Amino acid sequence: MLYQFSNKARYRLAQITDCHLLANVNGYYQQVQPAMHLAAIVEQLILEQPDAVLLTGDVTQDHSVASYQLLARLLAPLSCPIFCLPGNHDDTAELARLCQHPPFRAERSLQLGDWQLLLLNTKGDTPAGAFSEAEQRWLQTQCEQSTASALWLFCHHHPKALNCFIDKHGQLQAQALWQAIAAEPRVLGIAHGHAHYAYHQVHQRVDIVGCPASSVQFLPTADWQTVDLGPQWCDWVFSADQGVSWQFRHLEIMVKHNNE
Numbered sequence: 001m002l003y004q005f006s007n008k009a010r011y012r013l014a015q016i017t018d019c020h021l022l023a024n025v026n027g028y029y030q031q032v033q034p035a036m037h038l039a040a041i042v043e044q045l046i047l048e049q050p051d052a053v054l055l056t057g058d059v060t061q062d063h064s065v066a067s068y069q070l071l072a073r074l075l076a077p078l079s080c081p082i083f084c085l086p087g088n089h090d091d092t093a094e095l096a097r098l099c100q101h102p103p104f105r106a107e108r109s110l111q112l113g114d115w116q117l118l119l120l121n122t123k124g125d126t127p128a129g130a131f132s133e134a135e136q137r138w139l140q141t142q143c144e145q146s147t148a149s150a151l152w153l154f155c156h157h158h159p160k161a162l163n164c165f166i167d168k169h170g171q172l173q174a175q176a177l178w179q180a181i182a183a184e185p186r187v188l189g190i191a192h193g194h195a196h197y198a199y200h201q202v203h204q205r206v207d208i209v210g211c212p213a214s215s216v217q218f219l220p221t222a223d224w225q226t227v228d229l230g231p232q233w234c235d236w237v238f239s240a241d242q243g244v245s246w247q248f249r250h251l252e253i254m255v256k257h258n259n260e
Contacts, residue, residue: 001106001107001108001109002107002109002110002111003081003083003105003107003109003110003111004111005051005052005110005111005112005113007113008113008240009239009240010237010238010239010240011051011052011112011113011115011237011238011239012048012050012051012235012236012237013050013051013052013053013054013235013236013237013238014041014045014048014050014052014053014054014233014234014235014236015053015054015056015154015191015193015211015233015234015235015236016038016041016053016054016055016056016211016214016233017055017056017057017058017087017156017192017193017194017211017212017213017214017233017234018057018058018087018193018194018196018213018214018215019034019037019038019055019058019059019060019071019213019214019215020034020058020059020060020061020089020213020215020216021034021035021038021059021060021061021067021070021071021074022034022035022060022061022062022064022067022070023062023064023066023067023070024066025070029061029215029216030215030216030226030228031216031226031228032215032216032228034061034214034215034216035070035074037214037215037230037231038071038074038075038214038215038231039074040231040251041214041231041233041251042074042075042077042078044249044251045078046077046078049079049080050080050235051080051112052080052081052082052083052110053075053078053080053081053082053083054082054083054085054117054119054154055082055083055084055085056085056087056154056155056156056191056192056193056211057085057086057087057088057089057090057122057123057155057156057193057194058087058088058089058090058156058193058194059071059084059087059090059095060089060090060091061089063089063090063091063094065094068091068094068095068097068098071098072098072101072104075103075104076103078103079103080103081102081103081104081105082103082104082105083104083105083107083108083110083119084098084099084104084105085108085119085120085121085122085154085155085156086121086123086156087123087156087157087193087194088123088124088126088127088128088129088156088157088169088194090123092123108120108121109142111148112238113238113240114148114149114150114240114241114242115148115149115150115151115152115238115242115244116142116146116148116150116151116152117151117152117153117154117238118139118142118143118151118152118153118154119153119154119155120135120139120153120154120155121135121155122135122155122156122157122171123156124172126169127169128157128168128169128170128171128172129155129156129157129158129159129169129170129171129172129173129194130171130172130173131171131172131173131174131176131177131180132173136176136180139180140180143183143184143186143187146186148186149186149242150186150188150242150244151184151186151187151188152187152188152189152190152191152238152244153181153187153189153190153191154190154191154192155190155191155192156192156193156194157169157170157171157192157194158170158171158192158194158195158208158210159171159174159177159178159190159192159208160174160178160201160203160208161174162195162197162199162210162220163220164218164219164220164221164222165218165221165222165223165224166194166195166196166197166218166220169194178203178204181204181206182204187206188206188207188242188244189206189207189208189209189244190206190207190208190209191208191209191210191211191234191236191246192208192209192210192211193210193211193213195210195218195220196212196213196215196216196217196218196226197210197212197217197218197219197220198210198211198212198217198232198234198248199220200246209234209246211233211234211248212229212232212233212234212248212250213232214231214232214233216228216229217229217232229250230250230251230252231250231251232248232249232250232251233249234246234247234248234249235247235249
């Protein structure tokens with residue numbers, strides 16, 4: 001399925017990833033309240049009115065029905081379409097049910113003028129990423145059918161090792177993924193979540209952009225260490241002239257303590 005945006009000179013999207021919501025709106029994940037973080041981002045996006053929001057996986061931590069219902073309530077104030085990808089923590093059936101109800105959408109191919117964004121499903125049977133044969137065929141078909149001048153991929157798992165602890169849960173079929181990218185010169189970049197770490201690098205002419213988590217950030221260390229840097233996400237601008245830019249965003253929020 002292809003989602004076609006109306007023609008305009010530039011499109012602004014917000015990528016939100018690794019929300020790690022719990023069934024309890026006041027629940028804690030790694031010493032932060034992820035629902036509070038996500039609510040603060042939504043409040044900001046209401047003011048900025050992006051053309052779309054991309055959720056790139058691990059939207060909940062406990063993959064409970066209540067956590068997906070919480071996600072729906074928190075994002076309900078947004079007036080733009082919301083596209084979702086599963087992460088290793090997600091329940092694909094619950095996520096699919098969520099995408100049946102606006103503003104959530106089930107499409108994984110987005111046409112933005114001369115750009116086409118392809119949303120890869122990298123969820124596997126383990127916390128590590130997968131690029132299954134079915135997904136390989138899907139990507140090949142999308143590229144063959146695309147009339148866009150430029151393509152950009154979004155997924156959950158990082159496609160290239162980061163030389164830190166998260167690599168044990170990295171992309172298992174990375175070679176196949178990069179072969180597919182090499183076969184399609186219109187693919188200019190790939191963005192992901194999972195690493196809870198904002199970074200940019202170039203590999204084989206392709207930009208790789210790691211989106212920071214809306215919940216808590218991971219340090220790029222040999223062992224698992226987390227740090228609360230407030231709510232974070234990534235803004236994207238895709239222009240008609242094949243231009244693309246991104247900006248890592250963060251908010252400072254006040255945590256209210258009840259001393260009664």
